[in-house]
Amino acid sequence: MYDVAIIGAGVVGGMVARTLSAYNLKICILEKENDVASGATKANSAIVHAGFDAKEGTLKAKLNVEGSKMMEKVTKELGVKYKKNGSLVIGFNEEDKLAIEELLERGKINGVEGLRIIEKEEIKKLEPNISDNVTVALYAPTGAIVCPYELCIAAVGNAMDNGADLKLNFEVSSIEKEDEGYKICSEKESIKAKFVVNAAGVFSDEIAKMAGDSSFTITPRRGQYILLDKECGNLVSHTIFRTPSKMGKGILVSPTVDGNLLTGPTSVDIEDKEDVSCTPECFEKIIKEANENVDGIPYNKTITSFCGLRATGSTGDFIINSPTHRFINVAAIESPGLTASPAIAEMVKELLVNEGVKLTEKENYNPFRKAMHAFREATIEEKNEVIKKDKSFGRIICRCEGVSEGEILEAIRTNPKPTDLDGVKRRTRAQMGRCQGGFCSPYIISLLAKELNIPCEDVTKFGKGSKLITGRTGEEIER
Amino acid sequence: MTDLVIIGGGPAGMSAAIAARKKGIKDIIILERDSSLGGILQQCIHNGFGLHKFSEEMTGPEYAWRYEKEVKELGIEYKLNTMVIDISEDRVVTATNSEDGIFQIQARAVILAMGCRERAKGALNISGTRPSGIYSAGTAQKLVNMEGYMPGKKVVVLGSGDIGLIMARRMTLEGAEVKAVCELMPYSGGLARNIEQCLNDFSIPLKLSHTVVKIHGENRVEGITIARVDERRKPIKGTEEYIECDTLLLSVGLIPENELSKSAGITLDASTNGAIVDQDRQTNCEGIFACGNVLHVHDLVDFVSDEAEIAGISAADYINNVCEEKININVKTDGKIRYTIPQVITKKKDVTVYFRVSDVFRNKKICVYDGKRLVFSKKKAKLAPGEMESIKLMGDMLDNSTELMFKLEEA
Ligand SMILES: Cc1cc2nc3c(=O)[nH]c(=O)nc-3n(C[C@H](O)[C@H](O)[C@H](O)COP(=O)(O)OP(=O)(O)OC[C@H]3O[C@@H](n4cnc5c(N)ncnc54)[C@H](O)[C@@H]3O)c2cc1C
Numbered sequence: 001m002y003d004v005a006i007i008g009a010g011v012v013g014g015m016v017a018r019t020l021s022a023y024n025l026k027i028c029i030l031e032k033e034n035d036v037a038s039g040a041t042k043a044n045s046a047i048v049h050a051g052f053d054a055k056e057g058t059l060k061a062k063l064n065v066e067g068s069k070m071m072e073k074v075t076k077e078l079g080v081k082y083k084k085n086g087s088l089v090i091g092f093n094e095e096d097k098l099a100i101e102e103l104l105e106r107g108k109i110n111g112v113e114g115l116r117i118i119e120k121e122e123i124k125k126l127e128p129n130i131s132d133n134v135t136v137a138l139y140a141p142t143g144a145i146v147c148p149y150e151l152c153i154a155a156v157g158n159a160m161d162n163g164a165d166l167k168l169n170f171e172v173s174s175i176e177k178e179d180e181g182y183k184i185c186s187e188k189e190s191i192k193a194k195f196v197v198n199a200a201g202v203f204s205d206e207i208a209k210m211a212g213d214s215s216f217t218i219t220p221r222r223g224q225y226i227l228l229d230k231e232c233g234n235l236v237s238h239t240i241f242r243t244p245s246k247m248g249k250g251i252l253v254s255p256t257v258d259g260n261l262l263t264g265p266t267s268v269d270i271e272d273k274e275d276v277s278c279t280p281e282c283f284e285k286i287i288k289e290a291n292e293n294v295d296g297i298p299y300n301k302t303i304t305s306f307c308g309l310r311a312t313g314s315t316g317d318f319i320i321n322s323p324t325h326r327f328i329n330v331a332a333i334e335s336p337g338l339t340a341s342p343a344i345a346e347m348v349k350e351l352l353v354n355e356g357v358k359l360t361e362k363e364n365y366n367p368f369r370k371a372m373h374a375f376r377e378a379t380i381e382e383k384n385e386v387i388k389k390d391k392s393f394g395r396i397i398c399r400c401e402g403v404s405e406g407e408i409l410e411a412i413r414t415n416p417k418p419t420d421l422d423g424v425k426r427r428t429r430a431q432m433g434r435c436q437g438g439f440c441s442p443y444i445i446s447l448l449a450k451e452l453n454i455p456c457e458d459v460t461k462f463g464k465g466s467k468l469i470t471g472r473t474g475e476e477i478e479r
Numbered sequence: 480m481t482d483l484v485i486i487g488g489g490p491a492g493m494s495a496a497i498a499a500r501k502k503g504i505k506d507i508i509i510l511e512r513d514s515s516l517g518g519i520l521q522q523c524i525h526n527g528f529g530l531h532k533f534s535e536e537m538t539g540p541e542y543a544w545r546y547e548k549e550v551k552e553l554g555i556e557y558k559l560n561t562m563v564i565d566i567s568e569d570r571v572v573t574a575t576n577s578e579d580g581i582f583q584i585q586a587r588a589v590i591l592a593m594g595c596r597e598r599a600k601g602a603l604n605i606s607g608t609r610p611s612g613i614y615s616a617g618t619a620q621k622l623v624n625m626e627g628y629m630p631g632k633k634v635v636v637l638g639s640g641d642i643g644l645i646m647a648r649r650m651t652l653e654g655a656e657v658k659a660v661c662e663l664m665p666y667s668g669g670l671a672r673n674i675e676q677c678l679n680d681f682s683i684p685l686k687l688s689h690t691v692v693k694i695h696g697e698n699r700v701e702g703i704t705i706a707r708v709d710e711r712r713k714p715i716k717g718t719e720e721y722i723e724c725d726t727l728l729l730s731v732g733l734i735p736e737n738e739l740s741k742s743a744g745i746t747l748d749a750s751t752n753g754a755i756v757d758q759d760r761q762t763n764c765e766g767i768f769a770c771g772n773v774l775h776v777h778d779l780v781d782f783v784s785d786e787a788e789i790a791g792i793s794a795a796d797y798i799n800n801v802c803e804e805k806i807n808i809n810v811k812t813d814g815k816i817r818y819t820i821p822q823v824i825t826k827k828k829d830v831t832v833y834f835r836v837s838d839v840f841r842n843k844k845i846c847v848y849d850g851k852r853l854v855f856s857k858k859k860a861k862l863a864p865g866e867m868e869s870i871k872l873m874g875d876m877l878d879n880s881t882e883l884m885f886k887l888e889e890a
């Protein structure tokens with residue numbers, strides 16, 4: 001019997017697990033995919049929002065500002081890349097200027113520090129490549145960027161290092177109330193827990209229904225991105241937002257913590273909660289709008305494009321509550337959910353205490369985790385020390401990102417252990433460069449096969465049926 | 480201090496090393512990141528290498544072996560499993576391997592011979608899902624020829640470059656069903672002989688002016704939608720066609736591997752994506768030379784070997800301080816001719832200029848102008864982007880000019 005079961009291993013589930021793992025609780029995280037960080041957490045803008053966006057008085061506003069203040073410390077403990085690069089909301093005309101003044105006011109009420117409005121000359125000084133048509137901007141020095149999947153992986157890994165269990169490929173299909181708590185079932189297996197946290201992203205309405213709560217629904221709102229080569233990462237140094245309008249927040253242009261350039265997202269309501277396919281209209285929209293914001297974005301240096309689904313709730317705000325005894329919803333966590341995640345975790349902890357969870361601090365709790373990029377960032381001397389002890393760190397496997405075999409093996413052996421190509425990619429950056437795994441994926445397939453002691457044919461891209469190899473050469477092929 | 484450091488042990492690197500050694504350079508080292516010499520040729524197990532240079536038909540590994548044997552016979556030093564991670568303008572080469580860790584070599588001269596890589600799917604902005612089963616053709620080639628694995632059973636190839644054509648045949652021979660090869664352009668980018676031997680001989684349809692507009696399948700590719708494109712290469716509504724398949728192979732272009740060149744401050748040519756070089760294959764950085772696919776993408780390895788010899792000999796002359804009178808001529812093109820190698824001429828002697836055209840042309844005249852003066856012309860019945868052309872200019876034609884213009888005119 002677990003004390004707490006957390007459904008969903010996105011950044012929210014991960015941060016909740018980590019926060020709770022500081023106490024003497026038996027925790028289990030349930031995730032339907034083959035790896036953590038497989039939902040919205042792997043495909044978003046990666047911005048630590050300053051907090052001037054959300055309407056004053058909402059949970060979104062409160063948790064955004066709190067989360068943004070906690071993020072630097074959390075990322076330091078977990079060894080996750082974080083950079084306080086500041087953000088700009090740019091305006092092109094008088095109407096935008098009025099909207100920007102409103103954002104400034106709202107930001108002040110929400111408690112965002114350092115906000116100010118700047119004019120063309122100063123904007124150009126901060127961002128020489130910004131479009132000449134930009135006349136005014138809101139400058140938010142506390143805006144930052146973070147690697148979202150790294151944060152999630154590190155949070156889950158840290159929780160596991162502190163005793164939490166993770167069950168992958170566990171798709172919750174029913175929840176039964178029992179005397180002492182809940183029985184949580186997939187089609188194949190089940191676990192029991194005294195308390196349940198529903199952090200299932202776009203599916204959180206369905207999980208809530210399984211526990212008898214039909215008070216809200218979630219609509220997936222798809223956002224598409226185009227990511228450019230590291231060569232382009234210096235085009236801007238701040239995150240460049242457009243002034244929000246009736247048409248939405250528009251396309252942003254931002255560097256990522258790894259030095260690429262990210263442009264997007266679009267915003268399209270869809271029905272299918274798994275449909276992350278890219279559309280030609282969205283490609284066009286991104287390119288057109290991003291080019292209005294910043295001059296000279298070299299789209300011929302595109303390395304990949306992808307989509308994420310926002311879990312847009314029917315209430316307009318985050319839904320964090322306890323609709324029924326011992327069951328906590330953490331639902332409708334759309335943007336700024338990544339930013340807010342450390343604060344959300346604290347709030348969930350409080351709610352669990354209200355529901356009767358007893359918290360006693362773990363004696364040997366360790367809040368720290370070794371950075372996944374530690375070797376990459378080391379000096380030549382430090383690297384040579386490591387290579388002397390373990391030669392595999394001298395052997396480069398991913399040539400675009402310069403990732404060694406040692407780093408890949410270390411990732412495969414570290415909690416939460418990846419078992420597929422995408423999992424290795426998100427932990428090491430191998431396959432994330434300009435050739436997108438063209439060169440290194442065959443090597444990584446064989447490394448995974450060897451480590452997991454399975455045939456190469458069974459290695460997948462992201463679990464389920466995403467097989468990479470269909471057989472050996474020389475075999476009969478059934479058609 | 481090492482006399483000559485060669486980065487990459489493919490046909491270009493090996494041929495350059497051999498040429499420099501024959502010119503008397505003793506202190507040479509080849510750094511190669513792979514576990515053997517030979518470069519991309521190791522996975523090209525088909526025939527067709529060496530026709531021009533040796534008048535015989537060899538497979539890729541056989542061609543590479545000739546050079547590897549000579550490298551060994553000449554006692555040229557090489558380090559395998561060694562990846563160069565940085566080159567500085569003053570020729571300090573930083574590399575890493577598991578035995579030496581990260582180490583640096585100061586070189587008198589450097590030859591860049593890093594080859595090229597395939598353009599990835601990301602650059603294409605194809606709509607639809609992101610399942611497994613999408614490979615670049617070279618990755619598939621490596622899986623099949625080197626590791627003995629089949630990447631799929633029902634295949635569509637996008638792009639009719641040589642690797643795509645060769646892989647269409649290879650997959651067919653291995654028992655897979657290749658349903659079509661789609662090409663965005665109205666002509667194939669591959670060699671005519673490959674279209675004949677890899678597609679026509681196996682009745683694989685080549686769909687010109689077609690592209691993939693959507694990928695289907697959640698986990699593994701289940702099918703793709705292709706469509707015809709107009710003159711602006713935009714898909715035409717209503718021409719969509721669904722093809723069921725489990726694999727999409729991309730052969731959509733090769734890009735010279737020039738990340739290191741950039742770190743050394745070498746100026747690149749926007750058309751070739753390789754360095755701007757003179758007739759010696761020397762870049763704007765003194766003492767740094769480039770040859771093979773890192774300089775511009777070749778379709779025939781024979782030309783790679785020739786070019787690498789030039790670089791090897793020139794590097795040797797550079798190390799031996801051979802001085803010659805300098806001139807400075809920029810070679811320009813009219814767009815119909817896409818690029819030339821070299822782009823700069825600095826010595827007043829005979830020079831072969833290699834070039835590629837940007838479209839298929841018939842009955843044209845290749846003209847070279849010095850200002851208004853026509854210094855060279857030659858008729859050509861057919862020119863295609865897939866085939867590299869060359870002309871030879873005599874040293875005495877280069878009198879006093881500062882710029883040569885390469886043009887295609889009506890014959
Ligand atoms: C386009 C876009 C841009 C964004 N930009 C930003 C930004 O810049 N800054 C910011 O702060 N926030 C941003 N967000 C919001 C942020 O990404 C999310 O708030 C955050 O990732 C939500 O995390 P999560 O854990 O709730 O959801 P998810 O990451 O979706 O995790 C939910 C998990 O639950 C699992 N699951 C679902 N159903 C079941 C089941 N039945 N059984 C077991 N497991 C299940 C899923 O597989 C998934 O892994 C953006 C979101 C999107 C989509």
Ligand SMILES: Cc1cc2nc3c(=O)[nH]c(=O)nc-3n(C[C@H](O)[C@H](O)[C@H](O)COP(=O)(O)OP(=O)(O)OC[C@H]3O[C@@H](n4cnc5c(N)ncnc54)[C@H](O)[C@@H]3O)c2cc1C
Nearest residue numbers: 487489490491511512518519527563593594771772779780
């Ligand atoms: C699929 C395919 C089919 C072909 N078919 C034919 C054919 O039928 N006939 C024909 O004549 N030609 C053919 N060619 C063309 C010919 O083989 C190539 O043009 C030739 O191999 C290029 O030689 P290279 O030495 O420039 O590059 P490569 O062979 O790519 O060698 C470059 C070497 O440099 C190494 N390297 C790169 N970066 C570093 C670094 N940082 N540190 C250390 N080492 C590094 C690489 O590992 C590689 O070994 C074909 C090419 C391909 C790809």
